[in-house]
Amino acid sequence: MPRLVVISNRVAVPKARGVAGAQGGLAGALNSALKANGGIWFGWSGQETAEFTGSINYVRSAEGVTTATIDLETQDVDEYYNGYANSTLWPLFHYRIDLTQYEREFGKGYERVNQRFAESALPLIDDGDLVWVHDYHLMPMGERLRSMGVKNRMGFFLHTPWPPTNLFVSLPYHERLVQALLHYDVLGFQNDTWLESFLHYCEKELKADVNRDTGEITLDGRSTIARAYPIGIDYDFFTAKGEEGEARQAQQRLMSSTRHRIAAIGVDRLDYSKGLPERIDGIGRFFDRHPEHVRDFVYIQIAPPSREDIGSYQKIRAILEQKTGQINGARSEVDLVPIRYVNKGHSQAELYGYYRAAKIALVTPLRDGMNLVAKEYVAAQDPEDPGVLILSRFAGAAQQLDCGGKGALLINPHSPDDISHHIKLALDMQLDERKERYTNMIATVRDDNVQRWTENFIADLGGEAA
Incomplete structure (x- = not known):
C-alpha cells in the first residue's frame, strides 16, 4: 500500500x-x-x-x-x-x-x-x-x-x-x-x-x-x-456527538430559552460568500409579510469571525450587525428578540444540540463549494420529528440534497421574497412531508460521507x- x-x-x-x-x-x-x-x-x-x-x-x-x-x-x-x-x-x-x-x-x-x-x-x-x-x-x-x-x-x-x-x-x-x-x-x-x-x-x-x-x-x-x-461529513463521528452531555445540554438550553417558539438556525463563517446580509433581509421580509409570527418564531445566527485582517470581512460584519440591529429594534419587545446574533464559534457537540432543537435551518450561501452545515443539520435531526432544511441552489450540496424535489427546499439566496416564502412553507409543513424529505436526505448524508x-x-x- x-x-x-x-x-x-x-x-x-x-x-x-x-x-x-x-x-x-x-x-x-x-x-x-x-x-x-x-x-x-x-x-x-x-x-x-x-x-x-x-x-x-x-x-x-x-x-x-x-x-x-x-x-x-x-x-x-x-x-x-x-x-x-x-x-x-x-x-x-x-x-x-x-x-x-x-x-x-x-x-x-x-x-x-x-x-x-x-x-x-x-x-x-x-x-x-x-x-x-x-x-x-x-x-x-x-x-x-x-x-x-x-x-x-x-x-x-x-x-x-x-x-x-x-x-x-x-x-x-x-x-x-x-x-x-x-x-x-x-x-x-x-x-x-x-x-x-x-x-x-x-x-x-x-x-x-x-x-x-x-x-x-x-x-x-x-x-x-x-x-x-x-x-x-464524518457521519458516525458527528452523530456520536449527540450522545454527549454537552449536546443534550445545548439542545435543552436553546429550547428552554426560546420558550416554545419555533427556532430557525444558521451557522456560517463570517464571510461574504455565505449570503448573510441577504438572509437577514429575507427574514426581515418574512416578519413584514407575517407579523403574526414575530412572537412564535426566532432566528439564531451563529457567525464566528474569519480573516479579520481583510477589509471586505470587516465590512460584512458591520453590515450584518446593522441589519440585525434594525430588525430587532423594530420588532423586539421587552421579553422578546426576533433575531439572536452570536459572533463566536461553538463545539461540534454544542452545534449538534442546537441543530436538533431548531425546526428550520437556513443555509443560503451566494456560492459555496459544498457546505457541510447543511449535511450536519440533517444528520442531527430526530427521525420522528425532523426539521426542514432551506438550502441555496448555489451551494454544492444542493445537487445531492434536492433529492428530486423531495429533500431540501431550494431557494434563490439573492431574493428576500423567496427566502420569506420558504420560511413560511417550512413553518406550515406537515410531519409526514418533513419525514419524507428527511428520509431522502439522510440516506445521502450517511452513505456519501x-x-x-x-x-x-x-x-x-x-x-x-x-
Missing part, C-alpha cells in the same frame, strides 16, 4: 496525546487515510518568522501520522495568504469579481510561497508515495514538484467552486495557473457544475483535448483526469482505498 503525503495550507496538528478520536470532518478523514496508508501531512504552521529558513517542525502522533510544518515570513502571509489566496482567488472563485483584487505583488507572493512549499516538501516525498494537494492556496504545487524531478502520482482537490470561463479569464495569467494544475494526475471538484466549468475553460481557452465521458484532459502530450468527488470521499479519490489516484 503506497504511503500518502497530504499537502495543504494549514495542518491539523495533533494534540499531545495523539490524533485518534480527537476530530471529525476533513481533518479526521485525512488522518484516517494517513494512518491507513502510513503518511505525512505537510503545511504552514500558522506562525510567522522574521526570516524564512525552510526548517521543518515535526510532530508525530501515536498512530504513526507525522505532521510537518514550516513558518512563513510576515510578507509571505500578507501577499500569499491575505493577498492572492483570499483577496484574489477566493472572491473570484465565488463569482465576486467586484471584490477581486488584482495586485502584482500578491501574485508574486503566491508564486514565491508555492515555491517555498515545494522545496520544503520535496525531502519528505519518497519514491512510490501518493501526493495529495489541497485547495486554491497551492494550485501550482504540482508543477513545482514536477520541475524538481518528482514523478510520483499527484492529485489535487479544490474545496471551493470553479468559476465560469467568462469570469476566470479576468485573472491575469489565468492560462499559466491552469497549465500548472494539469501537472497533477487527478483533479477533484466538489460537484459536476464546478467540474464542467473547469473542462469548458480547458477546451475553450487552452484548446486542450477534453473527453467529457472520462474527464480526461490532454495538453502537450500530458493527460490529467478531472472528476467530481462530493465531500461529506467523508470516508467514502477519501477512499474514492485515493483509489483514482492509484493507491488502495483508505
Whole structure:
C-alpha cells in the first residue's frame, strides 16, 4: 500500500496525546487515510518568522501520522495568504469579481510561497508515495514538484467552486495557473457544475483535448483526469456527538430559552460568500409579510469571525450587525428578540444540540463549494420529528440534497421574497412531508460521507482505498 503525503495550507496538528478520536470532518478523514496508508501531512504552521529558513517542525502522533510544518515570513502571509489566496482567488472563485483584487505583488507572493512549499516538501516525498494537494492556496504545487524531478502520482482537490470561463479569464495569467494544475494526475471538484466549468475553460481557452465521458484532459502530450468527488461529513463521528452531555445540554438550553417558539438556525463563517446580509433581509421580509409570527418564531445566527485582517470581512460584519440591529429594534419587545446574533464559534457537540432543537435551518450561501452545515443539520435531526432544511441552489450540496424535489427546499439566496416564502412553507409543513424529505436526505448524508470521499479519490489516484 503506497504511503500518502497530504499537502495543504494549514495542518491539523495533533494534540499531545495523539490524533485518534480527537476530530471529525476533513481533518479526521485525512488522518484516517494517513494512518491507513502510513503518511505525512505537510503545511504552514500558522506562525510567522522574521526570516524564512525552510526548517521543518515535526510532530508525530501515536498512530504513526507525522505532521510537518514550516513558518512563513510576515510578507509571505500578507501577499500569499491575505493577498492572492483570499483577496484574489477566493472572491473570484465565488463569482465576486467586484471584490477581486488584482495586485502584482500578491501574485508574486503566491508564486514565491508555492515555491517555498515545494522545496520544503520535496525531502519528505519518497519514491512510490501518493501526493495529495489541497485547495486554491497551492494550485501550482504540482508543477513545482514536477520541475524538481518528482514523478510520483499527484492529485489535487479544490474545496471551493470553479468559476465560469467568462469570469476566470479576468485573472491575469489565468492560462499559466491552469497549465500548472494539469501537472497533477487527478483533479477533484466538489460537484459536476464546478467540474464542467473547469473542462469548458480547458477546451475553450487552452484548446486542450477534453473527453467529457472520462474527464480526461490532454495538453502537450500530458493527460490529467478531472472528476467530481462530493465531500461529506464524518457521519458516525458527528452523530456520536449527540450522545454527549454537552449536546443534550445545548439542545435543552436553546429550547428552554426560546420558550416554545419555533427556532430557525444558521451557522456560517463570517464571510461574504455565505449570503448573510441577504438572509437577514429575507427574514426581515418574512416578519413584514407575517407579523403574526414575530412572537412564535426566532432566528439564531451563529457567525464566528474569519480573516479579520481583510477589509471586505470587516465590512460584512458591520453590515450584518446593522441589519440585525434594525430588525430587532423594530420588532423586539421587552421579553422578546426576533433575531439572536452570536459572533463566536461553538463545539461540534454544542452545534449538534442546537441543530436538533431548531425546526428550520437556513443555509443560503451566494456560492459555496459544498457546505457541510447543511449535511450536519440533517444528520442531527430526530427521525420522528425532523426539521426542514432551506438550502441555496448555489451551494454544492444542493445537487445531492434536492433529492428530486423531495429533500431540501431550494431557494434563490439573492431574493428576500423567496427566502420569506420558504420560511413560511417550512413553518406550515406537515410531519409526514418533513419525514419524507428527511428520509431522502439522510440516506445521502450517511452513505456519501467523508470516508467514502477519501477512499474514492485515493483509489483514482492509484493507491488502495483508505
